[in-house]
Amino acid sequence: MSVAAGTTLSEAVSKELLGRYGVPIADERLTDNADDAVAAAGALGYPVVAKLCGDAIAHKTERGLVRLNLGDPAAVRAAADELLAAATPDDGAVQVLVAPMVKGSRELIAGLNDDPQFGMTVMLGVGGILAEAVADVSIRLVPIERIDAEDMIDDLATQSLLGPFRGEPAVDRDALVAVLLGLSAAAVAEPSIKSADLNPLIVVEGRPIAVDALVEVRS
Amino acid sequence: MATPEQFRALFEPKGVVVAGASSHPGKFGFVALHNILAAGYAGPVFATNREAIEVLGIQSVPDVSDIPDGAADLVFVCTPASTNPDLLRAAAAKGITAAFIASAGYGEAGEAGKQAQDDLVALADELGMIIVGPNGQGLISTPVSLCAQIVAPYPPAGRIGIVSQSGNFVSSFMNYAIASGVGISRAVSAGNAAQVGVADFLEFYAEDPATDVALAYVEGVPDGRSFYERLRGVCEKIPVVLVKGGATAGGARAAASHTGSLATDDRVFDGMCRQAGAVRAATIEEAYEVAATFATQPLPTGPRAMVVSTAGGWGVVTADAIHASDLELMAMPDGLRDELDTMLPPRWSRNNPVDLAGGETKDTIPEVLATTARWPDVDAIVFLGMGIQGNVARMERDGPFFPDHGLDRIVAYHERQEARFAATAAELSRELGKPILTATELATAMPENAAVRGVIDSGKYCYPSSNRAVAALEHLWAYSRWRQRRGL
Numbered sequence: 001m002s003v004a005a006g007t008t009l010s011e012a013v014s015k016e017l018l019g020r021y022g023v024p025i026a027d028e029r030l031t032d033n034a035d036d037a038v039a040a041a042g043a044l045g046y047p048v049v050a051k052l053c054g055d056a057i058a059h060k061t062e063r064g065l066v067r068l069n070l071g072d073p074a075a076v077r078a079a080a081d082e083l084l085a086a087a088t089p090d091d092g093a094v095q096v097l098v099a100p101m102v103k104g105s106r107e108l109i110a111g112l113n114d115d116p117q118f119g120m121t122v123m124l125g126v127g128g129i130l131a132e133a134v135a136d137v138s139i140r141l142v143p144i145e146r147i148d149a150e151d152m153i154d155d156l157a158t159q160s161l162l163g164p165f166r167g168e169p170a171v172d173r174d175a176l177v178a179v180l181l182g183l184s185a186a187a188v189a190e191p192s193i194k195s196a197d198l199n200p201l202i203v204v205e206g207r208p209i210a211v212d213a214l215v216e217v218r219s
Numbered sequence: 220m221a222t223p224e225q226f227r228a229l230f231e232p233k234g235v236v237v238a239g240a241s242s243h244p245g246k247f248g249f250v251a252l253h254n255i256l257a258a259g260y261a262g263p264v265f266a267t268n269r270e271a272i273e274v275l276g277i278q279s280v281p282d283v284s285d286i287p288d289g290a291a292d293l294v295f296v297c298t299p300a301s302t303n304p305d306l307l308r309a310a311a312a313k314g315i316t317a318a319f320i321a322s323a324g325y326g327e328a329g330e331a332g333k334q335a336q337d338d339l340v341a342l343a344d345e346l347g348m349i350i351v352g353p354n355g356q357g358l359i360s361t362p363v364s365l366c367a368q369i370v371a372p373y374p375p376a377g378r379i380g381i382v383s384q385s386g387n388f389v390s391s392f393m394n395y396a397i398a399s400g401v402g403i404s405r406a407v408s409a410g411n412a413a414q415v416g417v418a419d420f421l422e423f424y425a426e427d428p429a430t431d432v433a434l435a436y437v438e439g440v441p442d443g444r445s446f447y448e449r450l451r452g453v454c455e456k457i458p459v460v461l462v463k464g465g466a467t468a469g470g471a472r473a474a475a476s477h478t479g480s481l482a483t484d485d486r487v488f489d490g491m492c493r494q495a496g497a498v499r500a501a502t503i504e505e506a507y508e509v510a511a512t513f514a515t516q517p518l519p520t521g522p523r524a525m526v527v528s529t530a531g532g533w534g535v536v537t538a539d540a541i542h543a544s545d546l547e548l549m550a551m552p553d554g555l556r557d558e559l560d561t562m563l564p565p566r567w568s569r570n571n572p573v574d575l576a577g578g579e580t581k582d583t584i585p586e587v588l589a590t591t592a593r594w595p596d597v598d599a600i601v602f603l604g605m606g607i608q609g610n611v612a613r614m615e616r617d618g619p620f621f622p623d624h625g626l627d628r629i630v631a632y633h634e635r636q637e638a639r640f641a642a643t644a645a646e647l648s649r650e651l652g653k654p655i656l657t658a659t660e661l662a663t664a665m666p667e668n669a670a671v672r673g674v675i676d677s678g679k680y681c682y683p684s685s686n687r688a689v690a691a692l693e694h695l696w697a698y699s700r701w702r703q704r705r706g707l
Binding site for chain 1: 440443444447481483484486487488489490491493494704705
């Protein structure tokens with residue numbers, strides 16, 4: 001898959017790209033119509049989420065293009081029909097992405113950013129709806145080593161969030177290190193990447209899983 | 220790229236020329252000459268002045284070309300910008316390889332100034348000269364008693380190498396050096412940093428036998444990626460303490476007008492420092508304090524800290540500070556508790572902090588300190604046993620009854636004890652390779668007190684509060700850990 005064209009990549013392409021470098025992505029299917037979406041949901045197991053996916057779609061949540069917690073085939077069918085109907089000509093080619101409804105009470109964010117003075121950086125932060133207010137993030141310059149990734153995790157002020165939490169096990173630090181090393185490796189191997197956002201990175205049974213991804217490439 | 224030989228000419232010149240010397244005591248050309256002579260630089264000092272007047276006992280000459288060949292290798296330039304290209308050519312012809320340019324009217328002064336600055340750098344490169352500045356306030360080098368600067372003061376000699384993008388912070392750091400007694404090896408105001416900048420000086424300090432720790436004030440780094448890589452290389456050799464101006468949006472606007480520095484995402488700068496192994500201080504006084512700690516204490520090999528205190532409350536707040544840090548308030552080892560039990564009355568805390576609870580006799584404090592420091596699991600000590608006796612002595616010495624009623628003897632005893640406690644802490648630290656930090660508010664409240672004098676005379680830094688001692692120790696551990704984890 002080429003990352004040369006366009007400014008942002010679709011969610012599915014973004015995930016495929018970062019997944020190649022070890023970023024854990026929820027198992028998911030791209031479908032072209034409601035029938036395929038229902039079949040995919042059956043294969044993945046309920047409940048699922050459905051999202052409209054396309055290269056030009058960067059702000060799905062704001063546009064209401066994400067449907068969560070779909071519990072049966074009828075709900076999936078209705079959601080797929082509505083999402084496809086909501087596409088505008090500006091969106092270009094679109095598909096419906098079906099993924100398992102990932103649940104965890106902790107959300108992190110991670111990503112890549114091109115700093116005007118220091119070049120490509122990798123970021124880890126506390127996610128969720130209070131993320132901006134909490135502003136608990138750690139940044140390093142790409143490339144990072146394992147030690148740097150471990151230090152980034154230690155840097156977060158909200159360490160209690162990384163231990164055992166609300167009946168869920170402690171965050172698997174090695175798995176989180178792998179996310180950060182994967183982002184760094186992707187930035188090194190694909191110089192066309194301008195930024196990447198894994199938001200949210202939901203902690204499921206201690207393991208971080210990217211349920212959304214957006215990669216921006218240099219035009 | 221400046222060479223080691225050029226840095227030697229800058230910091231250990233065989234002779235110095237002040238270009239643009241003045242007989243007017245308000246002019247830079249007078250002050251620079253005055254400061255060089257006053258600080259006792261031992262090499263020959265020359266001065267140029269168009270009228271060839273005598274200044275401060277030095278017979279000046281009209282032009283650098285009138286100076287004997289090979290007699291000097293540093294020129295301190297106070298002449299107008301327009302005359303400097305000819306000056307540099309004449310200086311180079313005399314064998315001068317280093318110039319500190321105090322003159323203004325360069326990059327800070329609009330487009331024409333920028334052009335003049337670029338031209339000056341190109342000329343210096345062609346002549347094989349290192350030029351520092353322009354628009355800088357000078358440099359000091361205590362190994363050769365050189366005070367080639369237009370600001371004061373001249374600091375005590377020590378092991379801290381300083382580079383600053385603000386000349387007046389060089390002055391601030393030197394004030395801290397005088398106040399604390401922990402001195403400086405070299406210091407330089409980078410001015411507009413036209414040819415050599417912060418990273419160049421850090422790299423010099425990393426190789427400089429006179430310097431153990433580098434301290435830098437920065438507002439901006441023009442080539443961030445290269446700065447990071449060079450900083451990291453320096454941190455592998457010596458600790459670097461950075462303090463950055465312009466960390467907030469408001470400060471960044473001020474920095475843009477001061478040094479023309481671009482706004483930086485502070486989170487990125489912070490991460491860059493951590494990755495490079497540099498210690499980032501939040502304030503100027505913390506920066507000096509941490510640098511002074513690196514200069515006077517061994518690195519801790521682990522985070523386990525003990526508190527030794529002669530007063531309960533001191534120990535309690537210090538325990539709080541350690542708990543909130545990356546250090547570990549270590550659990551009192553049973554064996555150590557048993558040993559201390561034999562030295563102290565039963566009311567002592569029997570825990571960490573070690574609170575002597577007023578149970579000490581003449582030798583108790585040195586013995587408890589030594590026993591605790593020697594305990595193998597102990598990585599560092601915050602020592603709060605100082606000041607009470609010195610404070611009593613001070614009041615008695617200044618009171619109306621001194622020296623009668625036996626006060627002369629007890630005052631002398633108290634003062635001897637304070638000096639002894641400080642000396643013991645310093646000796647144990649050196650012998651065991653473990654940091655032992657001494658804190659008392661007398662460091663600022665009453666710096667002439669015997670306790671504070673004792674710490675300064677022992678070659679250590681006296682922390683004005685235990686919180687600040689803990690903050691400094693935490694930075695030492697962060698750097699030590701950074702080295703350990705990278706196999707350094």
